[in-house]
Amino acid sequence: MSAVTVQRANRTGNFWRIFFVGGLISYRALFYWITPWQYIPTMLAAPLFQILFFVYLGRATGVGSTTFFVVGNSIQICSMSGIYGMTMALANERQFQTLSPILATPANRIALFLGRGLPVLVSGLQTTAFGFLVSALILNFRPSPKALPELALTVLVSTASCTGFGMALGSLGLRARDIWLTANIAYFAMLLLCGVEVPLHQLPGVLQVVAHVLPLTHGIAAGRLLASGHHLGAAWPYIWEELGIGVAWAVIAFLLFRYFEREGRRTGSFDRL
Amino acid sequence: MSTARPLSGEPAIDVADLRRTYRTTTGTLRRHRLEIEAVRGVTLRVEPGELFGLLGPNGAGKTTIIRVLCTLLLPTSGQVRVLGMDVVERPRDVRRQIGYVFGGDRGLYDRLSALDNLRYFADLYALEPRMQRKRINEVLDLVGLQGRGTERVEGFSRGMRQRLHLARGLLHDPPVLFFDEPTIGVDPVGAREVRQVVADLARAGKTILLTTHYMFEADSLCDRIAVIAQGQIVAEGTPQQLKAGVTARTVVEIEAYGVPEQTVARIRELPEVEAVTIEVRDQAQLLTVQASEGSQLTGRLLQLLEGVRVERIAAREPTLEDAYVALVTAG
Known part of the structure; x- marks a missing residue:
């Protein structure tokens, strides 16, 4: 039946192909806002207005500096990609009924799962970089040039951490009927809880505890230190914590994915909408 | 592979x-x-x-x-x-x-x-x-x-x-x-x-x-x-x-209009009837009645269908579809 001899790729090479090429293909297949007329308003314009709104509100009411709001909001807007993009990259498999064909393949699940995070991470970085850039251009946000690479590192770690959290939400979408409600709540809860608009110490104790296990909280704190002229040494503990939380969320996400895969086989829920 | x-x-x-x-x-x-x-x-x-x-x-x-x-x-x-x-x-x-x-x-x-x-x-x-x-x-x-x-x-x-x-x-x-x-x-x-x-x-x-x-x-x-x-x-x-499992059967097809459900139920209750299916074709209904071999069904069916407009009634050879219907409707 086959004139072409079908040969199997070596295991390591195939792992990285699924991770990089597969991750990108699935992003193109599942991310709703991929066309420029959807991407620009959703991933760039709306987050920009969020930054402008809070910076001008802060200035008008005198409750916080421009740096406070620019750093907080510019880092937080990566969750447009981290939360929504990652949820789409996983939960949409069920919505589009492509989950069964994928799970019927022998593909390595770690590569299949984590590879989806990479384009989401890049997209999140793009949104945050755009936020900082426009803030520098029109809001007179001026961190010292020396702090820029350190700020970039903080943004990278924070975006990766947020992507890990988004993976966990996306994994829930493999089982939950309406994960978008949860994603919406998560996005706005992060505005409140991660110290984006309200300093962490002003939150009630319980919410402070929640804030410490969420992504971005520590990254935003590190970003503010760096943007206001502190040395990297002062920000390192926050960056490490952010990284640790991101890794923890990614591990939880993968365990949830495997759990729901097993549950799906047990209950037959893969294609039930 | x-x-x-x-x-x-x-x-x-x-x-x-x-x-x-x-x-x-x-x-x-x-x-x-x-x-x-x-x-x-x-x-x-x-x-x-x-x-x-x-x-x-x-x-x-x-x-x-x-x-x-x-x-x-x-x-x-x-x-x-x-x-x-x-x-x-x-x-x-x-x-x-x-x-x-x-x-x-x-x-x-x-x-x-x-x-x-x-x-x-x-x-x-x-x-x-x-x-x-x-x-x-x-x-x-x-x-x-x-x-x-x-x-x-x-x-x-x-x-x-x-x-x-x-x-x-x-x-x-x-x-x-x-x-x-x-x-x-x-x-x-x-x-x-x-x-x-x-x-x-x-x-x-x-x-x-x-x-x-x-x-x-x-x-x-x-x-x-x-x-x-x-x-x-x-x-x-x-x-x-x-x-081969249904060749020993009689199959009667009836094309009729407005057959009441009670009539279909009474046909099903006939002792020699094995299976009845109804297919709607535009305004008409096509009833396919399977019965044990040698059953003289036509007259009894027409009696039961009294008052119903019957367009056509004919016996035919059983097909694989009849075998299938008999199997999936049995019991």
Whole structure:
């Protein structure tokens, strides 16, 4: 039946192909806002207005500096990609009924799962970089040039951490009927809880505890230190914590994915909408 | 990749006393648990190179069996092996050796081209990257989608989507193929093409398990058929053997208008009647009454249909469809 001899790729090479090429293909297949007329308003314009709104509100009411709001909001807007993009990259498999064909393949699940995070991470970085850039251009946000690479590192770690959290939400979408409600709540809860608009110490104790296990909280704190002229040494503990939380969320996400895969086989829920 | 074979004498697909129960809940405040037994003790063997049909009405349990075989569902009990490998214990090994093609127009990435859909699955099935392009072109040719690969799937007709499902299932050239109602919703010409591909695959030595509720499809394609109803196999054999099971019957067809339900019920209650089906054709109803051989039914039926406008009444030879109806309506 086959004139072409079908040969199997070596295991390591195939792992990285699924991770990089597969991750990108699935992003193109599942991310709703991929066309420029959807991407620009959703991933760039709306987050920009969020930054402008809070910076001008802060200035008008005198409750916080421009740096406070620019750093907080510019880092937080990566969750447009981290939360929504990652949820789409996983939960949409069920919505589009492509989950069964994928799970019927022998593909390595770690590569299949984590590879989806990479384009989401890049997209999140793009949104945050755009936020900082426009803030520098029109809001007179001026961190010292020396702090820029350190700020970039903080943004990278924070975006990766947020992507890990988004993976966990996306994994829930493999089982939950309406994960978008949860994603919406998560996005706005992060505005409140991660110290984006309200300093962490002003939150009630319980919410402070929640804030410490969420992504971005520590990254935003590190970003503010760096943007206001502190040395990297002062920000390192926050960056490490952010990284640790991101890794923890990614591990939880993968365990949830495997759990729901097993549950799906047990209950037959893969294609039930 | 197509060389995997079961040990000599071992069936390619071996299902022993398979049971599958779904548990679900209803109600919002007061939750009620429901148990639905979709498959109730199915046993079947498919030999290497055989095209085996699983024939049954909607909800009979066909898809559940296929999904267990494709490692997408765990059996509640029983043993299921593909090429000698247990689907519960060695799912990853089983997945390398099987292709799964299902019916319907979902299950593809609409925003991607057909080529990208296949490229993605070529990686998931671990095809060597250097031969992927050739193999993808080959399967596109095979299913009649040559020249359409760069088009987005969202613009594909249902028949084209079905052919793309088929191409995806064949990408890694698996020795065992599962087709779950591959022609459902496809126009007659498209369906004939899909059937032709299935027949060619069978000729090439693939082991195929095909589910369908189209009689002629099973009759024309399958070496053997199992008829499944309410989760149980009610008959198994070659199409000829199944037909032979109803040759000792009388079949009467009645074309009439406005037959009341009570009249149909009274026909069913006649002692010699084995099965009654009703098909609506525009304004008319076509009643097919199966009865034991030698029954003199026509007069009694006309008596029962008094007051109903009867257009035509005639006895005819039983067909495979009658065999199927008799089997799935029995008990």
